[in-house]
Amino acid sequence: MCGIVAYVGQKNAYPILINGLKRLEYRGYDSAGIAVANDNLTVIKKKGKVAELLKVTQKIDPHGTSGIGHTRWATHGAPNDVNAHPHSSRDGKIALVHNGIIENCDTLRKALIKLGHVFVSETDTEVLVHLIQEYKTRYRVPLEESVRLALEKVVGAYAIVVIDQDEPQKIVVARKASPLVIGLGNDEFFVASDATPLIEHTKAVVYLQDEEIAVLEPGKKLAIKSFQNEPQKPSIVELDMKLEELEKGGFPHFMLKEIHQQPETIADCMRGRLNAKEAWTRLGGLEPYLDRMAKANRLIITGCGTSWHAGLIGEYLIEGLARIPVEVEYASELRYRNPVINSGDVVVALSQSGETADTLAAIQHVKEKGALIYGIVNVVGSSIARVTDAGSYIHAGPEIGVASTKAFTAQLTLLSLMAIQLAKAKGTLHHAYYQELIRELSEIPNKVRNILAKDEVIKDIAETIKDASNALYLGRGYNFPVALEGALKLKEISYIHAEGYPAAEMKHGPIALIDENMPVIVLATNMSAYDKIVSNVQEVKARKGMVISIISEGDRQIKELSDYSIEIPKTIEPLTPLLSVVPLQLLSYHVAVMRGCNVDQPRNLAKSVTVE
Numbered sequence: 001m002c003g004i005v006a007y008v009g010q011k012n013a014y015p016i017l018i019n020g021l022k023r024l025e026y027r028g029y030d031s032a033g034i035a036v037a038n039d040n041l042t043v044i045k046k047k048g049k050v051a052e053l054l055k056v057t058q059k060i061d062p063h064g065t066s067g068i069g070h071t072r073w074a075t076h077g078a079p080n081d082v083n084a085h086p087h088s089s090r091d092g093k094i095a096l097v098h099n100g101i102i103e104n105c106d107t108l109r110k111a112l113i114k115l116g117h118v119f120v121s122e123t124d125t126e127v128l129v130h131l132i133q134e135y136k137t138r139y140r141v142p143l144e145e146s147v148r149l150a151l152e153k154v155v156g157a158y159a160i161v162v163i164d165q166d167e168p169q170k171i172v173v174a175r176k177a178s179p180l181v182i183g184l185g186n187d188e189f190f191v192a193s194d195a196t197p198l199i200e201h202t203k204a205v206v207y208l209q210d211e212e213i214a215v216l217e218p219g220k221k222l223a224i225k226s227f228q229n230e231p232q233k234p235s236i237v238e239l240d241m242k243l244e245e246l247e248k249g250g251f252p253h254f255m256l257k258e259i260h261q262q263p264e265t266i267a268d269c270m271r272g273r274l275n276a277k278e279a280w281t282r283l284g285g286l287e288p289y290l291d292r293m294a295k296a297n298r299l300i301i302t303g304c305g306t307s308w309h310a311g312l313i314g315e316y317l318i319e320g321l322a323r324i325p326v327e328v329e330y331a332s333e334l335r336y337r338n339p340v341i342n343s344g345d346v347v348v349a350l351s352q353s354g355e356t357a358d359t360l361a362a363i364q365h366v367k368e369k370g371a372l373i374y375g376i377v378n379v380v381g382s383s384i385a386r387v388t389d390a391g392s393y394i395h396a397g398p399e400i401g402v403a404s405t406k407a408f409t410a411q412l413t414l415l416s417l418m419a420i421q422l423a424k425a426k427g428t429l430h431h432a433y434y435q436e437l438i439r440e441l442s443e444i445p446n447k448v449r450n451i452l453a454k455d456e457v458i459k460d461i462a463e464t465i466k467d468a469s470n471a472l473y474l475g476r477g478y479n480f481p482v483a484l485e486g487a488l489k490l491k492e493i494s495y496i497h498a499e500g501y502p503a504a505e506m507k508h509g510p511i512a513l514i515d516e517n518m519p520v521i522v523l524a525t526n527m528s529a530y531d532k533i534v535s536n537v538q539e540v541k542a543r544k545g546m547v548i549s550i551i552s553e554g555d556r557q558i559k560e561l562s563d564y565s566i567e568i569p570k571t572i573e574p575l576t577p578l579l580s581v582v583p584l585q586l587l588s589y590h591v592a593v594m595r596g597c598n599v600d601q602p603r604n605l606a607k608s609v610t611v612e
């Protein structure tokens with residue numbers, strides 16, 4: 001949530017800041033702003049997207065070799081020009097951008113008002129910049145020391161960048177529980193919330209650690225200290241990312257590009273981890289812990305949103321194949337409960353971004369209980385990747401569209417590999433079935449390609465539901481979490497209210513909603529519950545609901561019962577979600593485009609939810 005950029009060096013900061021903000025816009029787009037240091041501090045900020053900010057900045061064309069920028073996802077205060085970042089100190093000399101939440105801002109604000117401070121915005125961030133200035137003038141200390149003193153008083157989560165007109169060639173950054181990356185250039189420094197704006201400038205980065213402050217000054221070495229004022233050795237990492245991964249590559253939206261990338265991203269996730277000919281799977285991150293996991297009392301899978309849905313499928317996979325008990329819990333619930341977790345358990349944290357605040361907090365919460373914590377993450381070097389004891393990357397590449405698509409199927413691929421490897425270690429599968437699973441998994445990328453080729457058919461079906469107010473998604477077994485995911489995709493990007501249900505639960509309530517205006521999307525590929533699905537479809541038709549079924553190739557019976565059908569290639573049941581979710585992603589995408597929605601940046605959402 002919220003994107004931060006900064007630059008200090010020899011170049012003009014303004015274009016670097018604007019480009020950086022465009023790259024980070026997926027993190028929040030309620031408002032955007034920049035501050036550039038020249039003879040004084042030029043602060044320009046505007047409600048809305050970076051494009052709105054550009055209309056103003058283009059006229060001013062601010063010059064200066066240091067600056068900070070921000071794209072906002074509103075927490076404290078409405079999205080408007082005043083609440084937009086950067087925020088300035090009382091004397092206007094210090095400006096600050098912030099990602100996170102300052103929980104004790106009301107107490108701090110009251111104390112500062114008593115000292116004569118006047119606030120113009122409703123934000124917690126403005127309180128912090130006033131506090132920094134208060135210490136700077138009171139103790140006559142350098143900027144970094146006044147930042148450190150101010151942060152001693154702050155409770156909450158933050159990544160901040162501070163610039164001071166009195167020391168214009170210096171930038172001070174600090175973080176606690178919100179991400180911040182420093183790019184090392186040639187006598188220059190870049191800062192961003194994640195690596196995406198940095199890659200066009202440098203590949204050498206330092207991920208600032210929790211409770212660290214860094215001082216960035218051209219001509220000097222990067223200086224990092226802990227909040228306790230102890231010098232820290234920066235650990236320089238080489239970014240493994242290509243610029244073209246951050247572009248739309250000819251597609252109208254990132255979401256469509258990412259849906260179409262899935263044959264490659266699924267294959268990338270399996271690369272070096274599966275050999276169909278020799279019939280083995282091997283997750284390097286799992287190997288040292290294989291015995292501990294295979295003998296675990298239980299696995300607790302946690303995550304949020306789409307990652308939580310992937311976790312539910314993980315439960316079906318790991319219990320079904322490896323016979324290890326699994327529970328799946330929302331990270332936002334786990335973090336505030338007092339769960340019974342002990343050293344014989346394994347907690348698996350799933351996250352695309354690796355920065356989701358609830359998932360991070362859940363990990364911290366269960367850490368002292370002695371369980372092994374295993375991360376399944378996409379973004380390399382992210383906070384969750386760093387705080388977990390062990391883990392595997394899903395290798396989906398940067399996912400920019402707010403609606404998660406390719407990360408979901410890569411998570412499922414990783415969980416399938418994990419379940420198969422655990423099953424092998426436990427000896428719970430017949431060898432022939434083990435071989436079949438591996439062979440089928442290796443075929444998934446081709447089968448996804450086959451579904452993507454049906455895009456036009458799916459687009460036509462989207463036309464028939466684009467004006468619906470509600471939609472119901474039904475699935476059984478492995479397809480039940482896919483129904484949840486399909487409903488989430490539709491609601492988050494098209495704003496149509498949608499619910500996912502286990503198909504059999506329909507008659508316990510949702511059936512009351514069904515009439516001729518209700519599209520019901522039925523995931524009907526499970527051979528094990530085929531007759532039951534047929535009955536569910538008949539029940540919907542009996543109430544005049546419109547049935548759109550996702551069926552296995554060649555299935556005539558359900559096709560005839562349905563108003564519309566999308567045929568997908570056959571596979572074995574545990575791997576079905578990897579295929580059945582793809583038409584649902586395309587369906588949501590086309591409906592949202594037809595409704596004129598901003599597919600990549602849906603209202604009120606942000607890609608990386610780094611606040612509670």
Ligand code: M6R
Binds near residue numbers: 356488492
């Ligand atoms: O980065 P994470 O996987 O931890 O994110 C979790 C959710 O915020 C995310 O999946 C969200 O639900 C997506 N918008 C779904 O498309």
